[in-house]
Amino acid sequence: MAPLKITKILCIGAGYVGGPTCAVIALKCPHITVTIVDLNQARIDAWNSPDFNLPIYEPGLEDVVRQCRGRNLFFSTDVDKGIREAELIFVSVNTPTKKSGVGAGFAADLNYVELATRQIAAVATTSKIVVEKSTVPCRTAESMRTILEANSKPNCRFDILSNPEFLAEGTAIADLFQPDRVLIGSLQTREGKDACAALANVYSNWVPENKILTVGLWSSELSKLAANAMLAQRISSVNALSAICEATGANIDEVAHAVGYDSRVGPKFLKASVGFGGSCFQKDILNLVYLSESLHLPEVAAYWRQVVEMNEYQKRRFSKRVVDTLFNTITGKHIAVLGFAFKADTGDTRESASITLIRDFLSERAFVNIYDPKVIESQIWLDLSEACPNMSLESIKKQVKICNSAVEAALNTEAIVIATEWKEFKAVAWTEVYEHMKKPAFVFDGRLLVDADELTKIGFKVYPSFFFFGSVHSQFDKVATIGRPTA
Numbered sequence: 462m463a464p465l466k467i468t469k470i471l472c473i474g475a476g477y478v479g480g481p482t483c484a485v486i487a488l489k490c491p492h493i494t495v496t497i498v499d500l501n502q503a504r505i506d507a508w509n510s511p512d513f514n515l516p517i518y519e520p521g522l523e524d525v526v527r528q529c530r531g532r533n534l535f536f537s538t539d540v541d542k543g544i545r546e547a548e549l550i551f552v553s554v555n556t557p558t559k560k561s562g563v564g565a566g567f568a569a570d571l572n573y574v575e576l577a578t579r580q581i582a583a584v585a586t587t588s589k590i591v592v593e594k595s596t597v598p599c600r601t602a603e604s605m606r607t608i609l610e611a612n613s614k615p616n617c618r619f620d621i622l623s624n625p626e627f628l629a630e631g632t633a634i635a636d637l638f639q640p641d642r643v644l645i646g647s648l649q650t651r652e653g654k655d656a657c658a659a660l661a662n663v664y665s666n667w668v669p670e671n672k673i674l675t676v677g678l679w680s681s682e683l684s685k686l687a688a689n690a691m692l693a694q695r696i697s698s699v700n701a702l703s704a705i706c707e708a709t710g711a712n713i714d715e716v717a718h719a720v721g722y723d724s725r726v727g728p729k730f731l732k733a734s735v736g737f738g739g740s741c742f743q744k745d746i747l748n749l750v751y752l753s754e755s756l757h758l759p760e761v762a763a764y765w766r767q768v769v770e771m772n773e774y775q776k777r778r779f780s781k782r783v784v785d786t787l788f789n790t791i792t793g794k795h796i797a798v799l800g801f802a803f804k805a806d807t808g809d810t811r812e813s814a815s816i817t818l819i820r821d822f823l824s825e826r827a828f829v830n831i832y833d834p835k836v837i838e839s840q841i842w843l844d845l846s847e848a849c850p851n852m853s854l855e856s857i858k859k860q861v862k863i864c865n866s867a868v869e870a871a872l873n874t875e876a877i878v879i880a881t882e883w884k885e886f887k888a889v890a891w892t893e894v895y896e897h898m899k900k901p902a903f904v905f906d907g908r909l910l911v912d913a914d915e916l917t918k919i920g921f922k923v924y925p926s927f928f929f930f931g932s933v934h935s936q937f938d939k940v941a942t943i944g945r946p947t948a
């Protein structure tokens with residue numbers, strides 16, 4: 462039997478996933494009307510803004526929205542209308558870590574998923590395919606089905622699919638255009654398989670069939686958590702090795718390069734850094750930890766928890782390195798932090814390592830100048846207020862200045878900390894920066910981004926690298942550090 466042809470899709474949640482994903486579906490499937498809804502009026506207004514001042518920065522996204530908006534792509538706050546009209550509904554709402562109650566600090570808060578599901582059940586008058594796009598714990602689809610079936614109207618059936626999103630922020634559009642795979646989980650019943658075929662048919666407009674994987678519902682849900690856990694584990698593994706490199710004089714770039722040459726390991730995600738951030742890795746691993754504990758698998762829980770603990774350790778270690786290197790105190794000193802987003806090519810700051818570092822610097826009573834090419838000022842104040850609950854916004858503003866360029870941020874500072882791997886930081890006028898800084902001028906490269914050799918020639922003391930270019934202070938003679946290849 463030919464799969465059901467979908468002509469109207471609704472996406473609930475116009476965030477970092479729902480927005481780009483469904484905009485790309487609209488682009489690639491001009492015969493399908495795609496509506497993206499959100500409760501957040503400001504977010505929808507931004508998606509609809511006449512000058513395409515979209516709420517999310519993502520390379521290539523504006524171009525996609527320009528091509529489809531008003532044609533077959535619509536943004537709205539009218540969730541009910543969207544539900545009534547759609548044949549297939551993506552639920553792409555946030556699933557943050559629970560802040561209170563049972564499982565606080567670990568379990569996913571499924572309140573938003575539940576509210577969206579209840580709204581679908583209350584409003585729908587025709588049958589729908591409901592697709593979990595949000596990252597959820599294993600067997601969430603079962604709860605969604607129970608809610609939908611208990612509240613549905615006569616002759617209204619709901620088929621639930623799991624279709625986790627694997628895009629990475631910063632490369633979302635490229636990832637959506639050419640995904641490594643599209644994963645669709647369904648019940649292995651005839652109806653479940655039919656619903657799966659209908660969604661697969663949507664993706665087959667641009668994704669090769671051999672990249673559309675169809676599996677059971679629970680495997681699909683767990684695969685998303687597993688994928689993020691394995692990716693984060695690689696980062697924590699290489700960061701753990703970076704600590705050993707510092708203690709021995711081995712070079713983490715060289716070690717990672719050599720290890721990644723093994724085809725069983727591969728070269729990606731082996732970059733030592735100040736630690737991973739973003740809305741997903743930590744949340745999804747903690748979710749896996751909670752799931753393991755709920756299943757009475759304490760050793761499994763402890764194994765995955767260590768990936769998050771290593772990440773925290775790496776951030777702490779970096780902050781301490783800054784303090785130790787600046788002659789054991791940063792009180793009253795000025796530090797420029799380049800990058801506030803959790804990674805390059807996004808304005809997203811959720812769980813950004815930069816926030817943790819700045820919080821540590823503020824607690825040491827340092828002054829911090831921040832520059833990020835994309836993060837808006839109000840977001841920085843919001844994040845710092847949340848990160849420093851013991852400080853008023855007024856006192857934070859006395860210690861923090863938000864700048865319009867890297868050069869401005871570096872003016873009269875003792876040190877520069879590179880917290881995000883924005884490409885433009887490589888091309889900073891480093892000689893000019895050096896002239897404007899206090900001496901000795903330090904650069905702490907939390908992303909192994911800049912050419913340490915070149916900066917050292919200008920006169921900077923670059924961490925990680927100064928070990929290889931001669932010590933700057935007697936205490937450094939003993940410090941073996943992670944760094945780039947020796948000259």
Ligand SMILES: NC(=O)c1ccc[n+]([C@@H]2O[C@H](COP(=O)([O-])OP(=O)(O)OC[C@H]3O[C@@H](n4cnc5c(N)ncnc54)[C@H](O)[C@@H]3O)[C@@H](O)[C@H]2O)c1
Binds near residue numbers: 597
């Ligand atoms: N950000 C990523 O890189 C990424 C990648 C893969 C998967 N995910 C997962 O996708 C999901 C969404 O992530 P995100 O980054 O897009 O989150 P987000 O916070 O950017 O967006 C979620 C949106 O859902 C809206 N919303 C919540 N409840 C609603 C409701 N009942 N009706 C209408 N709108 C509602 C919120 O207002 C918000 O705008 C999460 O489960 C996340 O784990 C995220």
